[in-house]
Amino acid sequence: MKQIPSVVCLLGPTGTGKTAAAITLSRQVPVSVINFDSRQVYADFPLITAQPNEEEQSMCPHLLYGFLPTETKMTAARFVTLAMEKINEVWKAGRLPVLVGGTGMYLRSLLQGIAPIPPIPEEIRTAVLARVQSEGPQKLHEELLATDPDYAAKIHPNDAQRNSRAAEVFLATGKNMTWWHTNSEHIPAPCKALKIGIDISLKELEPHLAARIDSMLELGALQEAQVALAACPDPRAPGWTGIGCAELLAYLQKEISLETAQLEWIKHTRAYAKRQITWFKKETDINWFSLGEGEAVAEFALQWLDKSGVNFRR
Template sequence: MPESSVFPPLIDDCWVITGPTASGKSALAIELAKRLDGEIVSMDSMAVYRSMDVGTAKPSEQQRREVPHHLLDLVAPDEPFSVACFLRHAHRAVAEIRDRGHTPLLVGGTPMYLKGVLRGFDPGPPADWEFRKQVDEDIEKFGLDRLRDRLMQVDPLSAHRLHPNDRRRMTRALEVAKLTGVPLSHKQLQFEQQRSPEQCRVFACMWPRPILHERINQRVDQMFAAGLVDETQQLIERYGTLSRTAAQAVGYAEVLEHLDGRLTLEQTVEAVQTHTRQLARRQETFLRSFGERTIVDMQSGGSLAEISQRLVQKQP
């Protein structure tokens, strides 16, 4: 685990298995881990939360007995958990797996976790809450356009890159420039370099979109059948308020609306399916920006064991 504030990439001797939600990456990773004497490090931003099991499709107890899994159930659902927190835990887990002589497999589809693994990450200075409060007050008075205008003056590259409604990231870009004197976009340049697919073991599980959508719909149905509503109710009863990240998770966010009486159960299931399909499309778009990846056609034929065998055989 690095002691400095900057986290280097983690792909030198790790395998990375990614893909959109419901693409089968976890099941494929388990087959690979068995062949490689490997251990799995989760890259799922929701799986770090304890008691959020059904809605995050965490690996079963049987799967965890077959292959060791790391970075699951790290914090309570009412606690914040950042990219820097993830990378700190991930670097430690990878180092310990290597020390045991095993192969680390980083598995998941959370975009910023994946980017930190592939390109490295500089978390920057700690939050300045007084500054953020002032920004929030300005937004309430003058709107998001004023925030964007301020960012355009100090970091035009970030202003052009970020969506004009992305209040959180525009605020952070302003904050970094204020605290360090260096635009956030300049600090991020070191993380834009990429390797070729032949130089790393980064695999993205992909399906034709109609099939992926059907897999998503089936998974959502299974989650509700497995007790997603009851699980969410128990979380509220136990913790009261979830962290912003946990409360906004697809599946839980819609069920919270259902528990508030704003959605019927049928509407809730449909909303979760729709939002999960939208999430998968965003993940696919994000994955296309990484030249490190090798596409794994999950419809190419053969079992997961056969696909994993082909991947291992291709490696030098």
């Protein structure tokens, strides 16, 4: 084995079968799947966030899924630390690390490095938190559209964590998140990566997303949210800001009807998928495959490993 780990990254918008592609690859080589979806880290929402089910997880090890409490904040910096720990563990065990997910910022932070943003003064952080609690993250997102439209397009208006972070950074440094992500020196993770994308148009994806949400509700998504609310009744907790979680929370708090919650969930999922497609299409080093081409994806990854001098074949 080479000292620097080789990793395969399966990426693309939500609902495009990335986990299925990873499992197909696992039939050819010993694979450990490592999550890079910012919502699938939460323990209370395995169904709502579409985490791999028990059958899928039984096919090969799945890491960094469903381990974080609802009230705990997840950041790109923390993800990079955890992901590199898992990548090194998997590599040393003689297995291929396969990163699977759709949070482009997490993957970019890992492979290209994190912007060295200075520590935020506590008074600024406290002031921003107070605004979120009194005005909601949507107000901060409106302001972000003016100060950093590129970054605002990548995050949801209800995402309290990211909208707060963007506001803090701008107030503390005078520079927006886009500047920090593009103009400062980054230190990439010590690994060699192959990026494979699952390509599908938004028009083709839409009916699948709606059907998946229907299925989630039939399987008990609402009951999952009820249990999570009993365990963490703070609506401002980071885990509740996720798509699906926020809409079901609004229903449980009698703010909207269940029908409206479902329609909002579908609408926000579509918008998120559109942002993901836009984000990944800007990347120049992604090797694109169509939905359902799991066998071709696996063969392409195996050829890349062979060219890299890494032999994982069973």
